[in-house]
Amino acid sequence: MKKQIEQQEKYLGVSFDDDMRDVLMGGILSDGVEAAAYGDWYTLISTGGVVAVNRRYITAVKNVQRRSSNGRYGGRIFVDVTFETVEQETMQFTTGDSWQAVADLCEWLGMPLRD
Secondary structure, three states: OHHHHHHHHHHHOOOHHHHOOOOOOOOOOOOOEEEEEEOOEEEEEEOOEEEEEEOOOEEEEEEEEEEEEEEOOEEEEEEEEEEEEOOOOEEEEEEOOOHHHHHHHHHHOOOOOOO
């Protein structure tokens, strides 16, 4: 995820750390998800991964998909999100079971998920 933030910073000439300096996140909540939108950045932290995007860098939500993974001690649900960027590349993130937070992110980007 650090590489993806750096890619956005370089293209946009911004600093994630400077832009998010006043935002306090308390850590992952009891439901396993915490999200914060501040300025042009949206950050989603979950037990299954982290998403950090700048709305000026994202041009489209290409795909959002739920998948499950069964392991030795039980199953987990993940949400894979693929964005199209201003550099005409794709950027992919994986989160835990955070469908509503991803839907909120897409809405915040002005690209609501379709039923």
